[in-house]
Amino acid sequence: MEFSGAAMHQVKETVLRKNVQEQQEPSRYKVLLLNDDYTTMDFVIMVLMVIFHKSLKEARQIMLHVHRNGKGLCGIYAFEVAETKAAQVSVMAEQHKFPLKCALEEE
Numbered sequence: 517m518e519f520s521g522a523a524m525h526q527v528k529e530t531v532l533r534k535n536v537q538e539q540q541e542p543s544r545y546k547v548l549l550l551n552d553d554y555t556t557m558d559f560v561i562m563v564l565m566v567i568f569h570k571s572l573k574e575a576r577q578i579m580l581h582v583h584r585n586g587k588g589l590c591g592i593y594a595f596e597v598a599e600t601k602a603a604q605v606s607v608m609a610e611q612h613k614f615p616l617k618c619a620l621e622e623e
Contacts, residue, residue, distance in 0.1 A: 544623045545598035547590045549582045549605070555614040557583065563616065564590060567604045592623055 547568075549560065557579055564575035568590045582588035593601065602618035609616035 542594050544592050545595050546592050546621045546623055547598050547601050548587045548619045548621060549578070549590055550617045550619055551582050551586045552615050552617070555609070555616040559609075559612060559614055560616065563605055563608055567601055567608065587619065590618075595620075 549563070560579040560582060561572070561575040564570040564578055565572065568575075570578065570590075578588045578590065591601070592598075598620050602620060605616060605618045
């Protein structure tokens with residue numbers, strides 16, 4: 517079976533377009549902590565240090581931002597990682613009897 521020049525060109529374009537689509541960066545998601553009236557500041561700092569690997573200084577800054585603004589950015593990750601981090605926050609909060617919640621926002 518032989519292809520004409522035009523057919524071969526069209527096949528090459530289709531393959532190249534598909535390769536470009538496959539190489540696109542995956543969507544990234546912001547993991548946000550949401551403020552509440554019950555979770556202690558110390559617990560929020562611990563969550564930021566344990567789950568998001570923030571330094572004490574960074575954790576304090578983020579915690580204060582959450583406290584003052586209602587929410588704060590913990591990090592930006594691929595969807596699966598962001599979802600896992602949010603689930604870890606929920607489990608840790610539940611274990612310590614706090615209502616701390618996370619939200620994910622596409623970047």
